[in-house]
Amino acid sequence: MNILLTTMVSEGGLxxxxxxxxxxxxxxxxxxxxxxxxxxxxxxxxxxxxxEDREEATRQAAQVAEAAREETETLRTEIEADLAEARREARDRVREAESRAEAKEKEILAKARDEAERERQRSREEIESAKASALEELRATAVELGVGIAEKAISREFRSEDQQRLVSELQRDLSKN
Incomplete structure (x- = not known):
């Protein structure tokens, strides 16, 4: 190339x-x-x-991408709504389970209290019955002892009517106590 330029310059220039x-x-x-x-x-x-084909393909690709983005956004919104619904249902179920557990606890406690109260009442009744029986037996024994002692001490001095009256008075006094 240098030779060609050199030749041209020497023959008359460029x-x-x-x-x-x-x-x-x-x-x-x-x-x-x-x-x-x-x-x-x-x-x-x-x-x-x-x-033009390339521009059309680019335009179509952009439309497909936009449609995919919109569909993705729609699906994301649906999934978020489903997730929120699932969370709400889970909270409702937990609340319901807690409510049932509290109700069951109250029911069990009420039954236990009722059973304890019935047992106390039964025990009181047994104690009262035993107490009344013991007091009755004690009174009867006291009356018998009193009558026996009085009979021995004053058997000849009292008549049987006086003795009966005295026994009745003693029984009344003992029943008051």
């Missing part, structure tokens, strides 16, 4: 290389204009078509 005549220029323009529709159809047409 201007000779670019020296174009008028006829060449006209023929060049004419050939260019005649071949322009052919080039447009063969070269620029496919390139323009490829660019």
């Amino acid at each position: 201007s000779a290389m670019f020296d174009v005549g008028q006829s060449s220029f006209i023929w060049t323009i004419a050939i260019f204009l005649i071949s322009l529709p052919f080039m447009w159809k063969v070269v620029f047409g496919p390139i323009a078509k490829a660019l």
